[in-house]
Amino acid sequence: MIQTIYHVCGHNTTLNMGLSSRQNRIKRAEDMGKSICPPCEIEEMRLFSIRNNLPFLTGSEKQIKWALKIRHIKLTGKYKDFWDKSIAECKFWIDNRNKFKQPLT
Ligand SMILES: [Zn+2]
Numbered sequence: 001m002i003q004t005i006y007h008v009c010g011h012n013t014t015l016n017m018g019l020s021s022r023q024n025r026i027k028r029a030e031d032m033g034k035s036i037c038p039p040c041e042i043e044e045m046r047l048f049s050i051r052n053n054l055p056f057l058t059g060s061e062k063q064i065k066w067a068l069k070i071r072h073i074k075l076t077g078k079y080k081d082f083w084d085k086s087i088a089e090c091k092f093w094i095d096n097r098n099k100f101k102q103p104l105t
Pocket residue numbers: 007009010011036037038039040041
């Protein structure tokens with residue numbers, strides 16, 4: 001079953017929630033709606049990178065999307081001063097994603 005998710009940023013996305021019950025679909029859609037939509041999330045991480053003079057990440061498109069998220073979490077977290085902000089290789093951020101792990105938002 002396709003469920004529409006109304007995000008706090010004002011955008012809607014849809015998600016195929018399979019055969020889960022109506023109640024579960026609504027609950028999950030509400031929870032997901034508390035966050036901004038994926039394109040806004042990427043935009044926010046790009047702006048964060050620009051504001052903090054972070055280098056453009058190097059890697060495949062898929063790696064960049066993933067590494068942007070990991071870097072954003074690491075550089076806004078409790079251990080943000082540990083990380084070398086000049087590292088541009090996606091592989092570094094992906095390989096170190098579990099170091100000083102913090103709960104994902
Ligand atoms: Zn959005």
